[in-house]
Amino acid sequence: MKIFKFGGASVKDAEAVKNVANILKYFPGENIIVVVSAMGKVTNALERLTDAFYYKKENAEEVLNEIRKYHQQILDQLFPDRNHPVHVEISNTFVELDWAIEEDPSPDYNYDYDKIVSMGEIISTKIVSAYLNEAGVDNKWWDVRGLIQTDNAYREGNVDWALTQYLVDRHLNSYFANNKGIVVTQGFLGGTSENFTTTLGREGSDYTAAILAYTTNAESVTIWKDVPGVLNADPKWFDETQKLEQISYQDAIELAYYGATVIHPKTIKPLQNKKIPLLVKSFLHPEEKGTIINDVQSPLPVPSFIFKINQVLLSISPKDFSFIMEHNLSEMFNLFAERQVKVNVMQNSAISFSVSIDNDERKLPELIKTLQKDYKVLYNEGLELITIRYYDQATIDRVTVGKVILLEVKSRYTVQLVVKNA
Numbered sequence: 324m325k326i327f328k329f330g331g332a333s334v335k336d337a338e339a340v341k342n343v344a345n346i347l348k349y350f351p352g353e354n355i356i357v358v359v360s361a362m363g364k365v366t367n368a369l370e371r372l373t374d375a376f377y378y379k380k381e382n383a384e385e386v387l388n389e390i391r392k393y394h395q396q397i398l399d400q401l402f403p404d405r406n407h408p409v410h411v412e413i414s415n416t417f418v419e420l421d422w423a424i425e426e427d428p429s430p431d432y433n434y435d436y437d438k439i440v441s442m443g444e445i446i447s448t449k450i451v452s453a454y455l456n457e458a459g460v461d462n463k464w465w466d467v468r469g470l471i472q473t474d475n476a477y478r479e480g481n482v483d484w485a486l487t488q489y490l491v492d493r494h495l496n497s498y499f500a501n502n503k504g505i506v507v508t509q510g511f512l513g514g515t516s517e518n519f520t521t522t523l524g525r526e527g528s529d530y531t532a533a534i535l536a537y538t539t540n541a542e543s544v545t546i547w548k549d550v551p552g553v554l555n556a557d558p559k560w561f562d563e564t565q566k567l568e569q570i571s572y573q574d575a576i577e578l579a580y581y582g583a584t585v586i587h588p589k590t591i592k593p594l595q596n597k598k599i600p601l602l603v604k605s606f607l608h609p610e611e612k613g614t615i616i617n618d619v620q621s622p623l624p625v626p627s628f629i630f631k632i633n634q635v636l637l638s639i640s641p642k643d644f645s646f647i648m649e650h651n652l653s654e655m656f657n658l659f660a661e662r663q664v665k666v667n668v669m670q671n672s673a674i675s676f677s678v679s680i681d682n683d684e685r686k687l688p689e690l691i692k693t694l695q696k697d698y699k700v701l702y703n704e705g706l707e708l709i710t711i712r713y714y715d716q717a718t719i720d721r722v723t724v725g726k727v728i729l730l731e732v733k734s735r736y737t738v739q740l741v742v743k744n745a
C-alpha cells in the first residue's frame with residue numbers, strides 16, 4: 324500500500340487534475356490511497372463563507388456563488404458532457420451548502436466552521452475521483468469521516484487512534500484484503516462518534532496521509548508538491564536554496580516544529596513510529612527523486628534556515644525587582660496556554676524573562692494588559708526570528724548582515740536569533 328497526498332495546488336485547475344491522473348498512471352496495478360485537499364485556495368474561501376454566514380461580515384450567498392463558479396469551471400473543462408452524472412452530484416453537494424447557510428448559526432462557531440469548511444474536500448474528492456474513473460484510473464471514493472475518528476474539538480480534532488485503527492481495519496483494510504486498486508479520500512477531515520464532521524487544523528491533509536499510512540501499515544507516503552522536494556530554506560526569503568536528498572525523522576520534526584511549512588508538524592511522528600518513509604516529490608516532475616525522510620542517522624549536509632517575520636519580543640520582569648522564580652514562569656505559561664499564544668523562542672535571566680511570539684493583533688494587546696498587572700513588560704515589534712539547524716558561525720554572520728541581534732539562543736544543533744534591521 325502506498326499513500327499519495329495531493330494538496331490544493333496540485334488540484335487547482337482542470338490541467339492540474341489531469342496531471343494527477345497522469346501521475347497515477349505511473350503506478351499501474353498498485354494499491355494506493357489518494358488523499359486530496361480542497362482545490363486551490365478553496366479552504367480560505369470557505370473560511371470567508373463561514374464568517375459571512377456567522378458574523379454577517381459579507382453576503383454569504385455571493386461568497387458561495389464565487390466558490391460554486393470556480394468549481395463549475397473546472398468541472399466543465401473536465402466533463403464537457405453536461406449529462407455526466409458528476410454534474411448532478413456536485414450540484415447536489417452545493418445544495419447542502421445552500422442549506423447550511425440558510426440555517427441559524429449554532430452557538431459554537433467552530434462547529435459551524437467544520438461543517439462548512441469541510442465541504443471543500445468533499446467536493447474536490449468527488450470531482451477528482453470521477454475524473455480519474457473517466458480517464459481510466461479506476462478508483463473508489465471513500466468518506467474519510469467513517470475512518471478517522473476525533474473528539475469534538477472542532478477545528479483542531481484530536482485523533483482517537485484506537486477507534487480509528489479499529490474502523491480502518493474493519494472497513495479499509497478489509498476492503499484491500501479483497502480488492503486491488505485505488506481509493507480516493509479527503510484530507511483534513513475527521514468524524515465524531517455522533518457523526519459530526521471535524522477538521523484536523525489548517526494544512527492538516529499531510530497529517531491525514533500519515534494517519535492512514537500508520538493504520539494501514541503502508542510502505543510509504545508521498546506528498547506531491549509544486550517544489551522539487553524539501554529545500555534547506557524557503558525560496559521566498561532566500562536566494563540560494565538547496566534541495567535536501569534525505570532527512571532523518573528527527574530533523575524533519577525539528578524543522579517542521581520551528582516553522583518550516585513544507586510538512587505539517589504532526590505528520591512525522593506516526594510515520595517514525597512505524598518507520599514508514601515519507602517522500603516529498605514534484606507533481607510537475609514526478610520522474611525526479613525529490614526528498615526522502617526516513618530512518619537515517621546522518622545530520623543534514625548543509626545548514627537549514629527557517630524565517631518567521633512579524634515577531635514581537637516581550638521582556639517581562641517582576642514589578643517589585645524580585646528574581647524570576649518558578650512560580651512566575653508557571654503563571655506566565657498558564658497565561659500563554661489559556662490565550663493560545665505559541666512561544667517561538669524563550670530566554671531567561673535573573674530579573675527578566677523574554678519570549679518571541681507572533682504579532683497577532685487579536686491576542687497580543689490583551690496578553691500584554693494581563694501581564695502588566697504583575698510585571699513590567701517591554702516589547703519590541705517588527706522583528707524576525709531566524710532559526711538555523713546545523714548552524715556554524717559563518718552562516719550566522721551571513722544571515723545577520725545589516726541586522727541587530729536582540730536575542731540568541733543556541734543549542735547543540737540549532738540556533739535561534741531574534742533580529743531587527745539595523
Ligand code: ASP
Pocket residue numbers: 330331360361366367443510511524525526527528529
Ligand atoms: N484544505 C486544508 C487547508 O487548506 C487542508 C490542507 O490543504 O492540508 O488547510
Ligand code: MG
Pocket residue numbers: 330331360361363366526
Ligand atoms: Mg490547502
